[in-house]
Amino acid sequence: MMTSKKEEAMQLAAAALDPDMLPRIGRRAPRVAMNAVTDFTGELGKVEKNLADTQQKLALYEGSLPTRKIRPELIRPSRFANRTERSFDDASFVAFKQEIASAGTNVQPIKVRPAADGLFEIVFGHRRHRACLELGIEVLALIQDGMTDKALFEEMSRENELRKDLSAYELALHYKRGIDLKLYKNWSEIAAVLGKTKSLVSRYSALAELPKAVVDSFESPNDIQPKWAEQLRRVIEADAAAVLEAAKSLKGKKMSARAVFESLINRQAEEFTRVNFPAAVWTESTQRITIEIAKTSLSDAEIKALRQFIGSLSNAGSPG
Secondary structure: OOOOHHHHHHHHHHHHHOHHHOOOOOOOHHHHHHHHHHHHHHHHHHHHHHHHHHHHHHHHOOOOOOEEEEOHHHEEOOOOOOOOHHHHOOHHHHHHHHHHHHHOOOOOOEEEEEOHHHOEEEEEOHHHHHHHHHHOOOEEEEEOOOOOHHHHHHHHHHHHHOOOOOOHHHHHHHHHHHHHOOOOOOHHHHHHHHOOOHHHHHHHHHHHOOOHHHHHOOOOHHHOOHHHHHHHHHHHHHOHHHHHHHHHHHOOOOOOHHHHHHHHHOOOOOOOEEEEOOOEEEEEOOOOEEEEEOHHHOOHHHHHHHHHHHHHOOOOOOOO
């Protein structure tokens, strides 16, 4: 009797599993073989589904870095670090350190790159590292291999912008360091690479280039506001000596940052006396005397005599 097409298919499937079964296959044998093929196909489908699910889960972590705990003494600050020492001794840092002590480590990892001699350099997370260092506990860190200085600088910049505890002055120093270390040619390039407006970068430039005496006149440099920087730069350009003198007189005084700023930009105008001599211009104020002499108007002997005379006016130092 001719078998149906279904039975023929079952016989072929059974023969694929065991060719010796083909001559003695009966009416019930194909069912057994077909069940085996069905079971095999079902299991294969499950494996493929599990594989697809696993690949989908792995895709979520593609490009991510593993974390590990590192002894804090094996990690050094970055050359591009921008934190002032005041960021490590104020009340907010003390509270921050207590949070890390309670957790047993920094819950949010810092990022580092391998450095020489088996050490690591911080990409970002200087406060977290400092807290762990002072507490004597290991630092949870992500390790990025093969990171260039430029990549480090730009990632640090992006991470800094997300942090509320970083002052404008620290950010300004960070950008200036990128120029000082030859990563960027000038402030305009910094603006272009980091997507900043020229007006904002101009403020950062003015902040970063304030004279040390002016910065020290504030209780903390972190208190200096970006909008003050360009006004301070203008008054310094107009009369640097007077501004620096005023800044020195303000140092150590318990004044608000705004009061210091206003004292620097609103100095009392000094009265000057100016006398033109044949060989020099004499300018005198309440604080100083300035003498401008054309070198060609004096002989070598007169220059030597003048230098000796100026040197004799004070025992504190010598000319030069």
